[in-house]
Amino acid sequence: MMRTMKAVIQIFIVLFFTFINTSQLFSQPWPGQQGDGPASESESVETEIDKEFQWLKEEAEATFVITASRVKEDIRKSAASITVITEKQIRQMGARHLMDVLRTVPGMSSYFYSEGFYRIDSRGLMKATGQDILIMVNSHPVNDSFFGGATWTYDTLTVDNIRRIEVIRGPGSAMYGANAFSGVINVITKEPEDIDGVQITAGGGSYDTRQCNFLFGKARDEMGIAFNFNYLDTDGYEPYIGQDSQTAADNIFGTHTSLAPGKGKNSNKKYDVSLMLKYKGFKFDGRYIRRERIPPVTPLGSLNEKSVNDPLGYYMNLSYEHDIWENVRFFGKIYRNHHRYTPDFSLYPNSPMMTPEGPAFLSEDGIIAKPSNKNNRTGFETQVTYQPRETHTIVFGGTYEKMKQYDVRYFANFLYDMDNPDILIPLSSVRDLTEEQNMNRNADREFSAVFGQWLWDITDNFRLSIGGRYDDYSDFGDSFNPRVGLVWEIIKGLDMKLLYGRAFRAPSFHELYSQNNPAIWGNSDLDPETIDTYEVSFGTVVGGFSSRLTGFWNIIEDSIRAAKLDDGRFVFQNSDELRSRGAEVELKYDFGRGTYLAMNYTYQDAENTDTKERSPSIPKHKGTVMANIRLSDHFNLYTDFYFKDDFKRQSGDDREDMSGFGVANASLIAKDFFKGLEIRGSVYNLLDKDYTLSTSKGSLPGDLSMPERNFIVEMRYSF
Amino acid sequence: MKTIKSNKKTSLLRGLFFFFFSLFVSGVLFSCAQPEIALNTEVPPPQKIQNPKILLINSNAEVEKYSVVQEEFRKTVSCPVLEIDLGDKKENYDIIKLLSYNADLVYCIGGKAYSFAGKYFNEKDIVFSSIINWLRLPSLSQKVYGVSNELHARMPIFMFRSVFPDIKKIGMLYSQQYTSQWFEKSREQASELGIEIIGSAVSDKASVMPALRQLLSEADAIWLISDPLVISEKKYLFEILKKCDTNKTPVFSYHDAFAKSGAVLTVSVDTPTIGRQAANIVMGILAGEKIDEKVQFPAGSHIILNLKKVKAYGLKYNKNALGLINNIIK
Incomplete structure (x- = not known):
């Protein structure tokens, strides 16, 4: 720990002194100020003008009305279940990354998966790589086309340059298209004028964690720039694994090659760079993320020492926004997303395996497999917003995109016997098997879409929103997804919402084209999954007390799952109908000046309507209790307690159902003792609770243990 | 194209959905048929309150416009006033304590104060002042009164026309967010006086100068109003004045200091009078009087003409109207 603290302080001092002098560059007076504009006759005129601007600024910050409809603009008026988490809240809760923030969102939760990335559960629905949740950065989707999700690369997105996060539970395909299935997470980053200076953050803590962040932003005349660099290096929590899948093989062959019992590695090194440039109506927004991750467990459930996942992703988009007419606004964007998937799996370390000649040992490196591919998404989008009257807002637009998967390759030191997938044929070394047994293939897909939405304030307390989107995909066909929402302010302080929406999830290239993989085969005839969602919601506000009760019902059809064929292979297929229903309760009491007490509880019941089986690894009950106490101008204390209970195993899994758990966290901020300096200390799993997360049937024999009490300390300097 | 498959549960769900839908439709018809009637009870006729107490909320006492109004208000009212300053970072006000003060009326100075009052004291009589464009506030309930900023x-349009009778087209920069209603009202009033107001809505800082350039090509004068998006910083104010100056297009505005910085004609509000007006409304409510005009316009004004600029631009002006001007810059 002392070494870590020393490293933190060293990084901080170097960055501080390196950039402290650059502050001089940004304190020059702007053109048009004193002496440059029209003649200021005396200092008193300047003072009067300063006072006037002080008033204008104060009035600008009053937030009771935004829309021309004269209806209070807050998320209660939106016909959707939206939670907005502000920059301040993210800071107070001690969130380390995007997934940490989700623990406070009703209906949503994240789980660390044994392969080293997070999964997201939204109202009882959870997919392996988050392909049912659309993640956007500044309203730009970042889901890849190989897995269909974004959590492989973007799960631990840095929070230091986030202005707010908007989380929608429920369908969003009517506006955003594919994969806005059970939720949408939109991360809004800070604009140049929000930053207006430099912010340096350095921190460190348990598991040899070191992180530093440099944020810079400035707006000048009609130009602006915002730049963020984040570096993270952590050994991560190394879970203790008593037995793994290799243990079972050892028992069969009488060998001792398993690394279990032992600790799984869980290191993560990440570079995250983002840049935003603005000039008049033009905006360039780009991001580059590169990670080196060693997960605790391999895809085959063996304790891992050598497997490495090093995803790389970037996106660039260039947009233009302009008022082309009175009340008509045009927005256009061209973009390019790129993902690279290049894991280096050491599936079984130094392991015996069954060959046609009997048990055999491979090299000391064990069974190695290196599938890889690259994916691009290139397209353009246009959108027009038209407000013919104060009470009507119409949005319509179109999108065209081309997805391309290329450079699909496969290296391994073994071959599968295709007639008997349990048998592996050892090779003397790792070889290029792209031609012989590639695990996927080059692929192309195009889609075009048109969408529209009409927001109508029928009366001052009644709002209707109707929207829909039509997508036409070159491979699986077309999909129309409507959405209708009604919001009624029954009396002041009491509102009711009614929502129907439909969404779809496009089959990913992994689900369509996987091949030569004994674990799972793709199916090019897959149809998209569809979900129909019905929601009723009531909300109240009385003084400082606010509450919301939401009931939801989801029906999922053509759910894509791995089904076993007669020949023994597992193949992706459209199969069962799923149903997820439940309720969310949110309560908050605001004592004023930043002190509040809040809680949310979700009851979610997800099951396969054909087999009546509950969805595995999804808790029926979950929630969070949060308290934020503004102790003084200089100190803020935050604490939360999140709980999950009533888990069920997968059908056929004989292990006892996983027990529920509750975890407490706390974060203390000290600021403004020295201008611009802030120190934050956060403790996670404050009560040192022993708890686990479930693993899939057939992977690890036991569940994955979660971190014990751990901490991070951070210093931030802004100027 | 995918279609929904029906089953019993889906039918039940659809039935529930349409039940709620018809409930909503009823709500719409009810709201549309009787728009004036709120679903809460009618406000009883005003009654004199014995030993009234007032809660005064200032958005930020460091802002002079707010503090001047507060001072005049305090000088005029004669009953106990509990004052809180939302801008005072050292002040650690306790909502429960404020609620238990049980004020009979809340006076809000500025938008933040109004928003605060609306959140915690929406059952009380509320009087506001010093808010940009009160027309953008949510529909005022029966218990809300105020003084327009x-x-x-x-x-001001009458003044523009009186001093410059040849000016027929006035351009106005405004924003949907803060002043669209004010723009519409101004356009309506101007039309009655034979003047055309051409508006250009700005949505962010970047669009201000392009919008101004567009207006300059069409308008005879520019009316600069108090909109925090149009003049978000001093440099934008000076850029606008400079651009208009280069174009020899007169700028009409609302603040004395702008006249001294290059605007041709300003019609400004007398801030202390607003405080006194608010105090009179408050005392009237507490005395049980019926207040006919829920939102009053400021009673005091001050007009400055920058004759130096008028001559520099070669503008024709009505010398007979100079008697209306309080101050002439020569």
């Missing part, structure tokens, strides 16, 4: 739109 802006003069009646007709007044």
Whole structure:
């Protein structure tokens, strides 16, 4: 720990002194100020003008009305279940990354998966790589086309340059298209004028964690720039694994090659760079993320020492926004997303395996497999917003995109016997098997879409929103997804919402084209999954007390799952109908000046309507209790307690159902003792609770243990 | 194209959905048929309150416009006033304590104060002042009164026309967010006086100068109003004045200091009068009087003419109207 603290302080001092002098560059007076504009006759005129601007600024910050409809603009008026988490809240809760923030969102939760990335559960629905949740950065989707999700690369997105996060539970395909299935997470980053200076953050803590962040932003005349660099290096929590899948093989062959019992590695090194440039109506927004991750467990459930996942992703988009007419606004964007998937799996370390000649040992490196591919998404989008009257807002637009998967390759030191997938044929070394047994293939897909939405304030307390989107995909066909929402302010302080929406999830290239993989085969005839969602919601506000009760019902059809064929292979297929229903309760009491007490509880019941089986690894009950106490101008204390209970195993899994758990966290901020300096200390799993997360049937024999009490300390300097 | 497969549960769900839908439709019809009637009870006739107490909320006492109004208000009212300053970071006000003060009326100075009052004291009589464009506030309930920050739109337009009778087209920069209603009202009033107001809505800082350039090609003068998006920083104010100066297009505005910085004609509000007006409304409510005009316009104004600029631009002006001007810059 002392070494870590020393490293933190060293990084901080170097960055501080390196950039402290650059502050001089940004304190020059702007053109048009004193002496440059029209003649200021005396200092008193300047003072009067300063006072006037002080008033204008104060009035600008009053937030009771935004829309021309004269209806209070807050998320209660939106016909959707939206939670907005502000920059301040993210800071107070001690969130380390995007997934940490989700623990406070009703209906949503994240789980660390044994392969080293997070999964997201939204109202009882959870997919392996988050392909049912659309993640956007500044309203730009970042889901890849190989897995269909974004959590492989973007799960631990840095929070230091986030202005707010908007989380929608429920369908969003009517506006955003594919994969806005059970939720949408939109991360809004800070604009140049929000930053207006430099912010340096350095921190460190348990598991040899070191992180530093440099944020810079400035707006000048009609130009602006915002730049963020984040570096993270952590050994991560190394879970203790008593037995793994290799243990079972050892028992069969009488060998001792398993690394279990032992600790799984869980290191993560990440570079995250983002840049935003603005000039008049033009905006360039780009991001580059590169990670080196060693997960605790391999895809085959063996304790891992050598497997490495090093995803790389970037996106660039260039947009233009302009008022082309009175009340008509045009927005256009061209973009390019790129993902690279290049894991280096050491599936079984130094392991015996069954060959046609009997048990055999491979090299000391064990069974190695290196599938890889690259994916691009290139397209353009246009959108027009038209407000013919104060009470009507119409949005319509179109999108065209081309997805391309290329450079699909496969290296391994073994071959599968295709007639008997349990048998592996050892090779003397790792070889290029792209031609012989590639695990996927080059692929192309195009889609075009048109969408529209009409927001109508029928009366001052009644709002209707109707929207829909039509997508036409070159491979699986077309999909129309409507959405209708009604919001009624029954009396002041009491509102009711009614929502129907439909969404779809496009089959990913992994689900369509996987091949030569004994674990799972793709199916090019897959149809998209569809979900129909019905929601009723009531909300109240009385003084400082606010509450919301939401009931939801989801029906999922053509759910894509791995089904076993007669020949023994597992193949992706459209199969069962799923149903997820439940309720969310949110309560908050605001004592004023930043002190509040809040809680949310979700009851979610997800099951396969054909087999009546509950969805595995999804808790029926979950929630969070949060308290934020503004102790003084200089100190803020935050604490939360999140709980999950009533888990069920997968059908056929004989292990006892996983027990529920509750975890407490706390974060203390000290600021403004020295201008611009802030120190934050956060403790996670404050009560040192022993708890686990479930693993899939057939992977690890036991569940994955979660971190014990751990901490991070951070210093931030802004100027 | 995918279609929904029916089953019993889906039918039940659809039935529930349409039940709620018809409930909503009923709500719409009810709201549309009787728009004036709120679903809460009617406000009882005003009654004199014995030993009244007032809660005064200032958005930020460091802002002079707010503090001047507060001072005049305090001088005029004669009953106990509990004052809180939302801008005072050292002040650690306790909502429960404020609620238990049980004020009979809340006076809010500024938008933040109004928003605060609306959140915690929405059952009380509320009087507001010093808010940009009160027309953008949510529909005022029966218990809300106020003093507009802006003069009646007709007044400055009347002055523009009186002093510069040849000016027929006035350009106005405004924003949907803060002043669209004010723009509409001004356009309406101007039309009655034979003047055309051409508006250009700006949505962010970047669009201000392009919008101004567009207006300059069409308008005879520019009316600069108090909109935090149009003049978000001093440099934008100076850029606008400079651009208009280069174009020899007169700028009409609302603040004395702008006249001294290059605007041709300003019609400004007398801030202390607003405080006194608010105090009179408050005392009237507490005395049980019926207040006919829920939102009053400021009673005091001050007019400055920058004759130096008028001559520099070669503008024709009505010398007979100079008697209306309080101060002439030569």
